[in-house]
Structures are given as structure tokens and as C-alpha cells.
Amino acid sequence: MFLPFVVVSLVLLGLILKRLVFRPNHPAIPGPKPYPIIGNLFDLPHERQWIKFTEWARLYGEIVHVHTFGTSIIVLNSVHAVKELLERRSAIYSDRPHSVMLCDIMGYEWGVNAMQYGDRWKTHRRILHQSFQRATIQNFWPIQHAATTRLVSALCSKPNNFWEHCKHFSASIAAKSAYGIELSDQDDWFIQQQQRNFEYLTIGATPFRWMVDIIPALRHVPAWVPGAEFKRVARAARECWQVMLEAPLAYAKAAIETGTAPVCLVSKCLEGSEKSGLSPEVHEGYVKNAAGIVYVAGMDTTSSALHAFILAMVLHPEVQRKAQKELDTVLGVERTPSFEDRPNLPYIEAIMSEVLRWVPIAPVALPHVAAQDDQYGEYVIKKGTLVFGNSWALLHDPDIYADPWVFRPERFIKSDTQIPETDPANLSVYGYGRRVCPGRWLADGSVWIAIATILSRFDISPAIDAHGAPIDVSFARDQLPAFNSYVIHLCDGLLRDN
Template sequence: MLLLPTSLLDNPGYFVVIFAVLATYLRSIIKWRARARGRPLPPGPPRLPIIGNMLVMPKWKPWLGFRELSDKYGPIMYMEVFGKPMIVLNSPDIMNELLEKRSAKSSRRIETPLIPLAGQAFNFAFMQYGQWWRSHRRMFWQHFQPAKVSDYWPVQREIIRKFLAKLHDTPSDLQRLIQYNVTAATMKVTYGINIDEDENKWITVVDDAFAGLRVVTISVQFLLEYFPLVRHIPAWFPGAGFQKSLGKARGPSDYMLDVPFAMARENAQGTGSGYSSVVADILSRFGAQGPDAENEQIARNVAAIAVEGGSDTTYSTIQGIFLALSLHPDVQRKAQAELDAIIGPHRLPDFEDRESLVYIDAIVKESIRWHNVVPLGVGHCITEDDEFQGYFLPAGAVLVPNVWSVMHNPQIYPNPEQFNPDRFIRDGKLDTSVLDPASKIFGFGRRQVRPSGPPQVMSDM
């Protein structure tokens, strides 16, 4: 029997508080039942009071942990931490249904303090779905659509050939040369700025600008998502070293927004017809008066994310390709045989040769399948209560597409751990019956960004 102090029993305010707590609790149950209408939540691990699934939430390489849990609970799995619902998707069909066909309900982003802390408020991949986001997406698409990207081929061709020559002379500098190659191409295309190989300034700025986002998404995302007050902890406090990394990233992010844009604007003045840079093209569309403050800010944001996203994720993807080829010399031999047969020994392959180089194309597909740069994509948020396969999907739940799980599903790709470009080829042509990795790794629905040509912003915009 619960014994209470007499002072509490004699205090009417005590019963008022108890009644208010119980009433609030009962009201929440009634409201939830009215929303759910008897429909169960998707299956998932048992939840503890208050903390929910915090103790079973994967912390390290969560895409692996989510797949293990999915093997037990199914391809659509419900989890919850401190009342925040999450629905993990491990099936391409379910991803298509919830993120493609129902994109009107699933294009919103999570409200989080992570992005401003990382200096990424300009990154429209994390903006809420609405007019501000649409304005960014529209301007971005105008300059990176299929009909436009061939304008950038001369820049890419020049830089790639420099890269190959340097790599031939100093193969031990592979990582540095890849980073230079990607950053130089994106800076030239976007801003018209030339970067010398020995000029580390821009490469460092771009890398530091992305570092903050890398920190919060890998190291402290859980802490900041579910305990947002920790963002106010000073950097000197034990365990708060992430604050130094975040602070270090905000300066370069601001620099990327302002300095190269100003340089591109100055360089664009007095230029003649023909391609000079994405920024110059944007500014020319507003005439002599130039864009108003809002459109100029959108232009700054779009240019910065084109360089930042392309420099980071494309850089990682190219590293993955080199890793795969170094581990599989048999794939290298087949690729070289195709080049010798179709291109010959007297020239380098070019963009126009892509359709003829079936095995090379298959290597690219297998590389992005085998090595996922963003294995969990970017979470989408359900804007209204919904139902799927008899399950209740509550508004506010975060949909997490486990892209890595799909790309390593043995029922879709037999022997998924094996690097095998031939899985995408049948009768000497690309096999369209095999799931194209590009249909999943570049995002979903209205947020999808398909790479029609570099700079590739491999993300879910």
C-alpha cells in the first residue's frame, strides 16, 4: 500500500496536480485512439516507458543495425525515442510507395538544430518543403538539367586529363589528386574560378565547410536530436569537443557563401557570350539591374551547395571506385579490354563514348551500389496521419530509407558483398530488369536529385 505524507493528503493542490496529470494522460490516449482508429503501428522492437527504443537504437553504422532489426521485424519497422517516432524502410517497393507515390505527404524535413549548428542553413537539401525550398530547387535545376550539363564538358575534360597525367606520374598522391580534381571542376563550373594543383586554400575551405555537417551526422546526431539543450554546452565542457568542430565549420561555410560568389560576379562583368560560370549565367538572367536581395541569396545558396555537395560526395564516390578496382584486378582487365576494343590506343575516352562503353557504365553502377556514400539517405517527415498495409503511420514520424540495405539485399543483387559489374549486363547490353542503384541513392520523390552530369550533388534535395 502506498503511504503518502499527511501534509500532502491535507493539501487540495496535490489532488489537483494528480487529476491534471491523469486527465492529460487520458486525453492523449483518447486522441491517439481516435487518430489510429484501431490500426496498429508497424512492427518493431518493444518500447520502454519514456525512453522508448533508445537502448536498442543502433549507434555505430546504424544501417547495419537497422537491417538486423528488420530481419526480425520486417521491411517496415517502427521505433521511437523519447516520443519521437521513426519508421525505417528496408524495401525498395515500400520506399517507392511512401516516398515516391505519396511524396505530397512525405517531402518535409525534420525540424532540428543540427543544420544551423553545422553552418548549413543555406543547404536546401535540409530546408522544409515549401516555396523557399522550391525557389532553390528551381534555380538549381535550371543549371544542372540534362540539356545544360554538356556546357560543362570542356571544363571537366581539361581537368580530368590533368588529373590522369598527374596520377600517372605520382600514383601515391591518389587521394589528394581526386580531391583536387573534383573541387577544381566544381569551382570552375560554378564560379568560373581556376584552382591550381598546389593551391590548397579552396580545397581546405570546401572541406572545412562540410566538416560540421559530417560531425553532427556521424558523431553527435543522436545527442542533439533528442537532447537539443546540449547545443548550449560550452566547448570547454568535458565531452563537448564537438562544439569546436561545429564552430570551425561555420566560418568556412560563410566564406563559401560570400567570397567565391563575389569573385564570380566581378569576373562576369564584361564577359561575352558563351559559358563562363553558373553564377554568371544566373546573374545575366536578371539583366543589368541584377537580382533582388532574395534571389541573390538563393543564388548564393545554390552555388555553395553545388560546390560543397559535389566536392564531398562525388569525392567519396570516386574514392570508392578506385578502392573497388584496386581490390578486383579482373574487373580492371575487362574494363581495359573494352577500352582497347572501342576507343583504341590513340585517344582517351570522352563523354560521347559512354553509350558504347557498356562494361564501364556497369562499373559505375556497381560502384555506387557497393559503396553507398549516404547509406540512410536523408530522412523524410510525414505531414499527416496515413495508413499503409493496414498499419497506422502517425504524422511527424520520420521515414528513414535504409538505402544500404536495399543495395545489399541478396534477393535483389545475388552475392551483394561481391563487386561484380556483370550483374548489370545481359547479352552485351545493360540489363534494365536489374534495379538501377541510381533510382535509390539519389533520393526520392520531389526531393530526388538525379545526376545528369557533374558536378554530381549526390544527395536527397
Template sequence: MNSSLHVAACASAALFAISLAVFLRWLKADSHLRLPPGPNRVPLLGNVHQLPMQSQEKKFTKWGAEYVGDIVFARFFRTPTLVINSLQAAHDLLGKKSSIYSYRPDFVLLSELMGWDCVVTHMTYGNRFRKHRRWILDAFQDKHSLESYRPLQRREAYILLSGLIQNPELFRSHIKRFAAAMIMQIAYGHSVTSLDDKFVHLAERAGKETVEYGNAGVMLVDFFPLLKHIPLWMPGSGFKRRAFEIRDVVRKMLDTPYEMVKDAMKSGTASPCLTATLLEEVLSERAPTREDEDDIKGTAGVLYGGKSNRTSAVLSTFVLAMVLYPEVYKKAQAEVDRVVGQDRLPDFEDRESLPYLECVVKEVYRWNCPVPLGIPHKLISNDQYQGFDIPGGSMVIPNIWGMTRNDSFYPEPEMFRPERFEQMDRYTAEARDPRNMVFGFGRRVCPGQDFADTSVWIAVANMVATLDIAVATDEAGKQAPPTGSFVPGFVSHPEEFTCRITPRSEQVKTVVFETSANIVL
């Protein structure tokens, strides 16, 4: 045997020995545990090779049906993973045991390489997480604070209506502006007056590039953190160069509006906002450190960069559903006409008197939950559930999409049918409200959920009251209905579609424009 063949043979033998040792260690680690049911695993890869590149939530739902249980166990490379497919299991584990289930896996790609480490959604549970969460809770869960935002929500809803009447073909842009404008005002005191607002474009670009390049916990570097040390000149480091490019965009998104507020505070022209409030809180004690500034940027940025994207996804889903299910829209319009009339626009006080519209909003959340898999949790210590052992260190994935497709809860789940909630008794309707799922679980539940939900409601109620939404027609006059498909990804948006949006009457146009002109914050 020549020397080169000898070296190759030795290398192959060494690789085989290492692989065998890893495999045996892997088998031994699981041998004493009664793990939840799940798909068969192979050495080294575990189950990662069984996952599709997109729409993993559908695969997880299929596993749940195949292995007949609320939870499914898998391994993605070396990482033990628990997939939660039922609302009950999510409440039992992520809610009742939140003290051990509220941590985050190591998001090396997103946090360390892309620069999202200062936002609370990606932080593991600890003191910094609690500080950020307290700041956001103070801004969004205090009853007085929520009520103080209502004039802003009204104003932006009326601007949305005006835009939809004047340029209906740009409905998705108007929806994005609506969602971003409220967050920009609250976070930075900045009024978004144009569809081309530079801060909105910054947030959109950072979010879009992040989501398109890699979801939390799915890139190789998250499973093999040593890869983050690969030099940029080495073959295979392309993922790292791209991550650094995105980090520059993320950094600009976080820094630019923060510096705008800081400069305005120095000149005495700052508008009341979350960033100014947090800066004043720190300044009352000391000069802000680099960590203080990063914390403030991250707290404002998590609103600016993420929550508006989810609100726009929900409202776009509403428009799509109304195009595909015109009978639902007509029924909602009839209810609003009966309760509100046509001489004014719906307001927050009307909500309890519009039960069918409430069912429509619930069904929008259920039919296309905005974040199908949430953000993975991490179990910090060993646990047991339903007689099974769950290893500490497991990545825990709440399959929210699968929960909203539970056909024992929601018969014919692919259908958009708000009446399903009318047909439930009060206790069942409350227990199966999709808002118990789509905003997360336990200590990781979205602290701004009440604000987000009321923002969606005021927009939907006013659109129903003032606009007709229908299938678009092509140049030949034939109807061109949308496919009703959704773009897979971290946030689920409807695929691009067209529709016809018109004011219900000239009187409605007058009411909208007069109300918009008279609204004062």
C-alpha cells in the first residue's frame, strides 16, 4: 500500500472510531430515560435530515399525529428537542413550569453573529431579561398606559382608512405603515407620515434579511458553536460573512432612532416616548454606560423591529380572508351597521357589543397564526411529563400552528369559519381562544399582547364599517381570486395578492375624512 493510501485508510479508520464513540455515547445518554415518542434517529444527524427546509410546523404536526401524543421527542444533531403539539401541554410545561422552561437555546447566529443579543426575545432567562421585560410591561400592561395609547390607535386607524380609500392598490403598504407608525410613536416619539419613512424601511430591511437568512435555532452554527470561530478567509465561512453584513443593518436599525431621540433630548425638543423615559431613568442615577445604552436600544428595538411586522401579518390575513369568504364580511358589516350605525366610526367602547366581529378576529389569529413555531424555549433541568423523561438542556418548540389546526378543537381547520366560536359555550370559547397561543406562553408571553390585540381590533372594526373588500377583476372583467397561500417563514404572511377595496358610500368617505381631520392626540 503506498503512503497516500495508508494515510487515507488511517484517517478513515480514525473517523469511523470517533463516529462510533459518539454514537455509543449518544445511545448511552438516552438508554436510562423513558423518552417521549418520536421518529427514529440516526447517528450524528439524529432527526435533522427528516426536517423540510420550510414549513417545519407541518412536519411536527404530522409527527404528533403519527406518534399520538401531546409531545414528540427528537434530536437535531446533538440537541435533544421536545416539540409541543397541544395547548394543554404548552400550558402544563411552558406555563405552570415556567421557572425551568423560560430559558433560550444558544442562538449563536442571531444573537452573537447578527447582533440581536440586546433584544429580550433572544435573551435567556436572567436579570437582564427581567429588566427588559419590566420596562416593556410598564409601557404596555399598565391600564393607564394602555388607555393613553387609544388616541394614537384611533388616529392611525383613520389614516389607514384614508389611505385605503385614496390608494387601495397599496393596501399592504398602508397596513405596514399603520403597524409601524404606532410603534415608532411609542418607542421614539416619531410620527410616520409617509409610506417611504426611512425608519420603517430600516426595520423592514433588518427583519426581512434576518428572517430570510436563518430562523432561530436552525443554522448549523447554533448546533456546533465552534463554527463561529472560522476565519473569514477560510472556505465555508460564507455564512459568517453574510451574518456580519446583516449585523451592520441590525446595528443601524437599533442605533439610528436612538441617536435621534438622544439628540432631541439634548436640544430640548424630544417628544414623550419609551426611549426618552428610559434614558431619563438612567440619567437620574448616573451617566449611561455602554450596557445601559444597549439595553435601551434593545428594548425599543424589539418593538420597532418585530411587533409591527406581526401586526401587519395579522391585518393582511384579515383582508385575504374577507376576499375569500365574502359571506363572513357581509355578516360582520351587518353587525357593525346595527350597533354603530353609519354616522360615526367604531370605537373601543363598541367592542363588547360586537360579538361576531370578535369571532372574526379570533378566527384570523387561528387561521394563520403569525408566528407558527414561536421562538424555541430551553429546559434548564431534567423534568417529567405524562410519565416520560425530558432531558435538561432540551430545546422546546411550541408548535403553535399545529395547535391552531387541532381538528378536535376546530373542525375543518383549513376553513375560515368564525361561527365555530359562536357554537362553543363560554368556558370552551375562552379556553380555545387562539390568543392563548399566538402570543406565547408562560414568562415568555408577549408583554404587549393587549396593545397589539386592540390595535388589530380598531383597524378591523373601522375597515368593516367603511370599506367593501372583494375579489379583484382582471382587464377582461373576470374575477381573479387569490390562492389563499402563505409565505413560509418565522412570520407567516399571505402571499402577494390583489383585491378590490372601495368605500361603502360617499357618506362614509365624508365621515372618514372629517374624522381624520379632527383627530387630535
């Protein structure tokens, strides 16, 4: 009994002496008080992290520090901190943390958005940039136009299935752009597979959800052990991703061999493989990974933005009327919008910007990692620290956006008496620094053409209950993304009578 007591006492004494001898000569970054050994383990949120992070911002300021089991975590809650660290010092903060759960156990090492910074990531990034850079994005306009036509047709027949129609819209653009695959209907195998893939990605990438990321030794626990659910989830995800990566690539390669392949990422990159400087096998693997991330990430992001748009139109019919007046003035009553009309539709542009700000696609950006010791003001950020950009806090900062909880597209319209507020697309919607989303111009165009076309063809109103009364639609602050689960049941699309 005496020996363990002595050992524990010596360990605690050593920790105390270490803190006294090696006391830092700089102030600690503020944050919730940690517990001994486990640090802030019980403070870390497992879901809806932006809510807790924003609460911390109000308590501790623009930069908040927590740690657990030796891992330091910093949350950036201001534009200044994000711009200074993740943008201006991107050479230091472009790495990603290595997720034991997501990459090692689930097998997501192919995901470009999770790859650690280096030559392998740069090659994948180059493949994506060549296909989706702003200068060449108009090559995909016909794909987006065709998908929008199908979306309108689906809304005419079944307006209450809006969420399913949006998923098909965004999935069809991703599949055609990446693989040249034309999706048939909402029950298409590729859509079902893609939805499962994205769900596994969301599960695996949620910060602080899996204890194995905090205690990596747990990876050796057998799958049959009670509580080892992560092993069973990982096995299913790995099998699902394998199918998703191989099946559409095989389809695209077969089309290339028969000379029937349309212009898409796979056809463009495989046909130019000799210019890559890589062996054909390695280059094809990189193309497979790049196309896979377009397909996995492309569906839910666009459809979520459109869902938020519908919610905003239900809550703000006055915005809808003003947008339709602009559309009728520019297009008349016969023609639907095209990308060539975009410069002449500033209010539609403002609606899209406000949708992306009001309900951001990714409220918390994927974590960056400090590649070396760094200093921000009086604070020292140690090498290996995980750095999160709290996009939700930035996009609802009252110092940047007046009345941030109010949906008001006019904030982005320039006039003789008003300077436009910061466009969220230039702030944090698509990520930060060198890790900004390479498909952002494709997503931007898809969301814009869908918003413009829906407003030109439909009046959007609340659904009617069993007694013929409009169903009340409301929302709670900090809770907007939760509406993605049931807005579909609140909205009817009524074809406009022009």
C-alpha cells in the first residue's frame, strides 16, 4: 500500500516542479480551466461544436485554448486572428492533423481534404485546380443548366420533396463533372452510395467524437469488445468508400475507351497522364482520389445551401418579391436565367451571399496544424497545436455584420449611402489559406443558378396544415443548421403565374 502512494506522490511532485522550473515567460492563451491529466476532455463538444466555441468566444475572447492528453487545441473566433494565422501565415498553418479514426481505421487516407501538407497533397490539389479553377469553370455551365432544368421539373411534380430534389441536383452535377456519369433519378445507385459515403465522412471527421483520436492506443482494441463501436463503423465505411472510388472510375474509363466520354475531371486528367510526370498507375490513383472527393463533398454542401435558401424565402416573402421583380425586369416573363445574366442580377447575388452567411455550409472549418512554434500577439502557439477557424462566429460577428441574426441581402448591395458588408465567400465560407476548397467555383455556380431559376419559376410559401392554415416557421439563435432536417416538410413550391 505504501509503495504506490510513494510513486504517485513522486509523480505529482515532479509535475509540480516541472511547472515551477519551466514556467513560461508568456501569458497562457485563455480558455476553460482544465482538469489534471485529462485536461478539457469533458469540455470538448461532440456535436454542434460552433455553439460551444462561440460561447467560449464570448467568455474568453478571439482566441481560446483547450487541451487534452497532451494535445493543444486553439479556436479562432475573429476575422483578424483567422486572417493573420490561417491566411497570411499559411506556410505555417496549412497542415492537417492525422486522425487515427478517419485516416488509419476508416481508411480515408485518400481524402484530399484530410491529407497532410506535402507533395502528395499538392499533386492532388493541382489536379483539382486544373479542372475547377475560376478561369475554366464555364466548361461546366451546360452541366449545371441541365441539372437545374431537371430540378425545376421535379419541384413542379413533387414540391414537398424539396430536400430529395436538392440532393439529386447537387449529386448529378458532381457525378457529371467528376466522372461524366448522367444520374437517372433519385433512386440511382450512385446517389444512394454517395449519401452513405458522406454520412461516414461526417461521422469520422466530427472533431472530438472518437476517443481513439485522443487515446490512439485504443485502435488495438478488438471489434468484439463492448464499447468498440468505432471499429464496426470503420469497417463499414472502409468497404463503402472502396466501392465508391472504384465503380464510377471504371464507368468513366470504359467511356474513354469507347470514345464516348464527355469532358469531366477523369477524362481530362487520364487522357493527359503523360504530362503528369508520374507513372500511369500512380497518376490514375491520384485522379481516382481527386474525383472521389468531388463526388463525396459535392452533394451535401450545395444541397444544404439550397435548403437554407428555401427556409429564408419562407421566412422572408418580402425578399422573394424583391428578387422576382429584379428577375422579371432583366429576363422578362418568358426566359429563365443563365450565367450570362449574372452580372445584371445583383440582388440575386446578394441573396446567395446572405444565405451562405446566415447558415454557413461548414460552421467550423476543418482543423489546421501549426507546423512550428509561432507567436500571435503576446501568446505562443506551440508546434503541433490544432487550430480551428470558427466560421460561425465570424459570419455572425456584429462588428462585421449589422444585426447578424437578421436575414437581409441588402447588406451586400452597394449604393450612394452604403458600403457593402464583407462578402462571406471572401471570408470563411469555403475554408482558409492554402486549404480553401478547390471546388468552390463549381459550388458557387451551382448554388447561384439554382437560386435564380427557382425564384424565376416559383413562389415559395409555408406548407398548409390539415385545417388549411399555413404552418408556422420559426428558428432559434445558434440553431439554424438544425433546420436541414425538416425544412422540407414546411415548404411548398407554387409555380408562378407570369
